[in-house]
């Protein structure tokens with residue numbers, strides 16, 4: 035209760051800033067917009083249509099660079115989408131919301147402008163009930179609905195990225211360099227820090243949506259308590275994931291407690307936690323956890339050069355979850371490091387057969403094929419990987435093939451796209 039005036043006065047003190055900004059933006063003959071979450075007027079240089087367009091353009095590269103979609107359990111994806119839609123309905127912003135589960139062990143969640151959201155499987159396994167999931171998604175929904183990403187662009191933090199996105203959309207460049215930069219835009223958008231005011235706003239309104247959607251808002255408190263506890267463990271996965279953009283704090287816990295008390299007084303009682311439904315929906319994921327832990331350990335062993343250990347561990351992961359494309363892809367990576375290129379190609383084939391929409395399997399197979407002088411197959415693989423995610427390495431490899439084929443002009447273009455100056 036003590037914390038409620040603090041929270042509200044902080045939100046209100048912003049409104050003066052917004053008013054001053056809007057006076058300024060009026061002078062610049064730019065339009066003010068009403069923030070659909072807060073109801074306040076503010077500068078709106080990036081329109082809703084532009085936010086939706088940025089979100090649509092950056093969603094695929096953002097997913098790709100974060101491990102791709104978690105495909106072995108389609109029911110889980112549908113479940114998370116349902117929970118997200120239930121909360122997002124209260125955001126006041128009419129955005130084409132989308133929610134996906136990413137195949138990534140790092141506990142994280144993010145939102146792009148325009149309502150394109152993602153949660154990693156590594157965060158799902160840390161939650162206890164559906165209301166906590168709704169709290170995570172509600173918080174991210176506010177980042178999109180309250181234009182937090184758009185404001186970062188307006189402030190110039192992501193200006194370069196925004197300009198490049200426009201260039202790519204207009205198609206006036208035709209140069210793949212722009213796409214490469216576009217991937218950096220996606221990285222900037224998902225890794226950005228919105229600032230404390232935006233985080234407070236997301237906690238505040240996200241928890242309100244949680245209650246309005248029929249969940250017990252106390253889940254926002256228990257979630258933050260879990261985060262504070264985990265942050266004390268110093269787990270590096272958390273530090274590079276959610277905690278890098280959302281440092282847990284006693285202040286956030288107490289702010290959320292104060293808000294829950296307010297919501298109770300407003301009559302939000304008897305909401306559900308839906309722990310059983312959540313446990314049932316995530317049962318396969320939790321059962322498969324040892325397989326993913328083995329695969330993560332296999333990757334660590336591979337990077338350390340211990341291919342024998344890496345092979346044993348990925349074998350263990352595959353025995354537990356044979357349908358996971360990423361495990362076949364990782365075995366391909368290990369075989370590639372061992373210069374067993376035929377075996378690597380076989381493993382990448384299996385990965386592509388299970389998930390034809392992840393860039394890394396094509397990139398890996400292309401490199402193995404290039405080693406085997408299978409140039410046409412390699413080129414097709416590199417081009418497919420570039421459609422999914424522009425990477426420097428794919429352009430470099432295409433440049434090397436073009437050079438080997440005597441096509442120096444094409445080679446130069448590929449090297450330029452990769453950001454590498456050709457030798458004089």
Ligand SMILES: [Zn+2]
Nearest residue numbers: 173233236280
């Ligand atoms: Zn946040």
